[in-house]
Amino acid sequence: MSLETITEKLRQKMQYAAGFRHTVLFDLGEDGFIHIDGSESPPEMTFEDKDAEVTLECSTETLDAILDGSTDPNMAFLMRKLKIRGSMGLAMKLGSLLEG
DSSP, rough: OOHHHHHHHHHHHHOOOOOOEEEEEEEEEGGGGEEEEEEESOOEEEEEOOSSSSEEEEOOHHHHHHTTTOOOOOHHHHHTEEEEEEEEHHHHHHHHHHHH
């Protein structure tokens, strides 16, 4: 799974999240970063390691599974496949937006 493919899936999901006006960083380890700035319209996405209100750390495989609905974000967190830094409330809100 490439970073570009995951970014495209995120872009598609974010178009339905008009009220999401926050910043999120996906830390995908060696595969890189995806930063989303929801205060922009449409949301701005970059591959930079920028400050964000919440950072989600996981593998590209885990993020892809969350995006296609085969893995529940809450279960990924409980199984320690997903780590959260920053606003837990915002992470919960984001989880419902990302699920398949």
